Amino acid sequence: MSSFRDIVGYFSKYRAIAFLSIAASSLFEIIDLIVPYCVGQILNVLSNQPLDLPLTALIALVQNIGNFPESKWLSLGVLLGIVFVVTVVRSPIQPWIGVWYHWAIALEARKDHFSQVVAKILTLPLGYYDENNPGRIAGRIARGIENHTWTYPEVAGQLIPKLGRILGIFVMILLIEPPIAIAFLISFVLILGYSLKHLSLIIKKEELLEKHQENTESRTSEIITNIKTVKSFATEAQEYRRQQQRFNREFKYVNYRIHKGYVNLITWSRTVIQTCVFLVLLFTLVSTVQGNITLGHFITTLTISSMAYAELEPISQLAEIFARRYASMKRLHDFMQLESGADAASLTIENIKDNPYKFTGKLEFQDLSFGYDRDRLILKDINLLIQPYQTVALVGRSGSGKSTLVKLLFRYFEPQQGAIKIDGANINTLDTARYRRRLAIVHQDVDIFNGTVWDNLTYGNPNAEREKVLQACRIARVDEFIHELPNGYLTVVGERGVRLSGGQKQRLGIARALVVDPDILIFDEATSSLDYESERSIQLAMKSILGTRTTLIIAHRLSTIREADLIVVLDGGKIIETGSHEELLNQGGIYQRLHSLQETGEIFN
Numbered sequence: 068m069s070s071f072r073d074i075v076g077y078f079s080k081y082r083a084i085a086f087l088s089i090a091a092s093s094l095f096e097i098i099d100l101i102v103p104y105c106v107g108q109i110l111n112v113l114s115n116q117p118l119d120l121p122l123t124a125l126i127a128l129v130q131n132i133g134n135f136p137e138s139k140w141l142s143l144g145v146l147l148g149i150v151f152v153v154t155v156v157r158s159p160i161q162p163w164i165g166v167w168y169h170w171a172i173a174l175e176a177r178k179d180h181f182s183q184v185v186a187k188i189l190t191l192p193l194g195y196y197d198e199n200n201p202g203r204i205a206g207r208i209a210r211g212i213e214n215h216t217w218t219y220p221e222v223a224g225q226l227i228p229k230l231g232r233i234l235g236i237f238v239m240i241l242l243i244e245p246p247i248a249i250a251f252l253i254s255f256v257l258i259l260g261y262s263l264k265h266l267s268l269i270i271k272k273e274e275l276l277e278k279h280q281e282n283t284e285s286r287t288s289e290i291i292t293n294i295k296t297v298k299s300f301a302t303e304a305q306e307y308r309r310q311q312q313r314f315n316r317e318f319k320y321v322n323y324r325i326h327k328g329y330v331n332l333i334t335w336s337r338t339v340i341q342t343c344v345f346l347v348l349l350f351t352l353v354s355t356v357q358g359n360i361t362l363g364h365f366i367t368t369l370t371i372s373s374m375a376y377a378e379l380e381p382i383s384q385l386a387e388i389f390a391r392r393y394a395s396m397k398r399l400h401d402f403m404q405l406e407s408g409a410d411a412a413s414l415t416i417e418n419i420k421d422n423p424y425k426f427t428g429k430l431e432f433q434d435l436s437f438g439y440d441r442d443r444l445i446l447k448d449i450n451l452l453i454q455p456y457q458t459v460a461l462v463g464r465s466g467s468g469k470s471t472l473v474k475l476l477f478r479y480f481e482p483q484q485g486a487i488k489i490d491g492a493n494i495n496t497l498d499t500a501r502y503r504r505r506l507a508i509v510h511q512d513v514d515i516f517n518g519t520v521w522d523n524l525t526y527g528n529p530n531a532e533r534e535k536v537l538q539a540c541r542i543a544r545v546d547e548f549i550h551e552l553p554n555g556y557l558t559v560v561g562e563r564g565v566r567l568s569g570g571q572k573q574r575l576g577i578a579r580a581l582v583v584d585p586d587i588l589i590f591d592e593a594t595s596s597l598d599y600e601s602e603r604s605i606q607l608a609m610k611s612i613l614g615t616r617t618t619l620i621i622a623h624r625l626s627t628i629r630e631a632d633l634i635v636v637l638d639g640g641k642i643i644e645t646g647s648h649e650e651l652l653n654q655g656g657i658y659q660r661l662h663s664l665q666e667t668g669e670i671f672n
């Protein structure tokens with residue numbers, strides 16, 4: 068769990084420049100106080116009252132240097148000169164020292180945040196994505212980063228300098244009238260202390276709201292992803308009502324628990340502040356009438372203490388904004404602190420040709436056991452030896468663990484027990500990215516990126532030679548449909564490949580896998596969305612691939628795996644039969660039963 072310290076600590080990289088720019092902004096806030104001080108002194112000049120000693124000394128100095136005669140005009144000129152410097156002269160300087168750096172830091176931090184977040188997304192274990200959908204993750208990241216970006220300039224450029232100004236005011240009043248300064252200090256500590264305590268309670272509610280919002284966003288994202296299902300079942304009205312109910316629930320929570328809390332706080336602090344301003348007026352007036360302070364000091368004290376109390380309101384507003392954003396910033400840091408997976412790949416680009424790994428494709432699964440939950444094993448004591456260039460088919464009922472075995476081969480998850488070895492090396496000891504680059508898989512549902520067909524074909528090997536890509540396309544029969552697309556290989560396929568049919572996507576997936584020239588090729592129901600004719604031609608193409616590398620085929624349709632050297636039958640996470648098609652048929656076991664079911668037209672499920 069992250070904390071306030073993590074949020075502040077995030078900016079430690081910029082600490083030197085942040086410190087200087089915040090100090091400069093605070094100094095400018097304090098310099099502002101010179102104006103009411105000078106106005107008070109001008110009043111003293113005009114009403115023939117004595118000036119403060121430092122000013123008298125300064126005027127005497129100017130008089131000596133310029134050889135000016137002593138006069139009211141000289142005193143007024145010096146005072147006006149000071150006001151000119153601290154207002155007009157400093158105006159063009161302040162934004163470049165303050166605003167510029169506060170935003171430069173925030174924007175650079177934003178850029179860093181985005182790249183760290185993408186790195187985290189790329190290195191989190193696959194299991195995280197099983198539990199959190201894209202909407203939830205994207206919402207958390209976007210809100211967290213935006214709030215982080217906006218908060219820094221407000222805190223660095225306003226909140227801290229304003230507190231600095233209040234400190235300056237306290238020192239000034241202390242020099243003029245100490246008892247008023249003490250009362251002023253006590254009132255500030257009380258107001259700020261109470262506000263902070265109240266805000267910490269509201270922050271807890273904000274954290275809960277943040278979780279509700281993530282759930283709502285998650286559902287919205289599911290609606291988008293599953294929009295075809297929503298439309299086909301005509302459940303738009305239910306979905307709409309469900310989301311509306313969530314929004315209403317969130318609104319009630321925000322309005323009556325959080326927002327009301329803020330308004331209560333503002334009401335309370337405003338009343339206390341105005342009471343304090345009135346009391347300062349009363350006390351300074353009494354002091355002036357008693358002759359303890361001059362008219363000029365009366366005006367100065369009154370003006371700057373009003374300024375100080377007036378600052379309290381923006382300060383509590385800034386604190387409120389910070390509180391409102393705090394929960395989402397914390398959730399972002401929680402995300403950043405998630406542990407990367409043991410399989411996290413290096414994020415340094417490496418040319419595929421420089422990969423030092425090249426395998427013969429000998430695979431050994433040794434005493435392998437695995438469960439997504441520790442107490443429920445999905446694969447149990449798997450022992451299997453696959454020789455180089457062999458074609459091995461994994462078959463079994465749905466849920467028997469075929470895909471899980473492949474996920475372990477890719478190192479998406481770590482086995483609880485046992486090992487997978489490639490050419491005798493435990494895959495856990497290999498560099499993940501380099502190892503995975505020697506494998507290729509064609510999934511049931513081929514992921515397509517928005518871009519051209521060519522971009523998708525060369526996704527795993529952007530520098531692939533043209534002839535190699537075209538050859539892969541011929542084998543996977545991509546060349547059969549490419550001419551139907553408006554711009555051939557340069558046709559933009561749209562997000563998730565919406566402009567391609569299921570069969571076209573699968574053929575593209577097969578070609579893409581061939582382009583990386585893998586040592587181990589896996590087909591996960593790769594021909595399931597093809598029509599009979601396409602499937603047949605793919606099978607013929609696959610025939611020419613088989614034997615050129617180790618190939619694993621997960622197939623429900625037994626017709627696609629007849630050619631396999633070895634058929635492995637899984638049931639309940641265990642290997643229960645192995646052998647060739649004929650051997651297994653003769654054994655009269657589960658394979659034979661499943662085979663006869665298919666012969667009668669039933670699907671292997």
Ligand SMILES: Nc1ncnc2c1ncn2[C@@H]1O[C@H](COP(=O)(O)OP(=O)(O)OP(=O)(O)O)[C@@H](O)[C@H]1O
Binds near residue numbers: 439467469
């Ligand atoms: N990410 C996951 N988290 C938890 N359980 C999972 C996960 N993925 C799969 N399972 C469970 O593991 C078991 C095996 O699933 P797996 O996908 O490996 O089976 P399969 O043989 O490939 O099935 P199918 O032929 O239907 O694709 C199933 O009981 C499934 O519910």
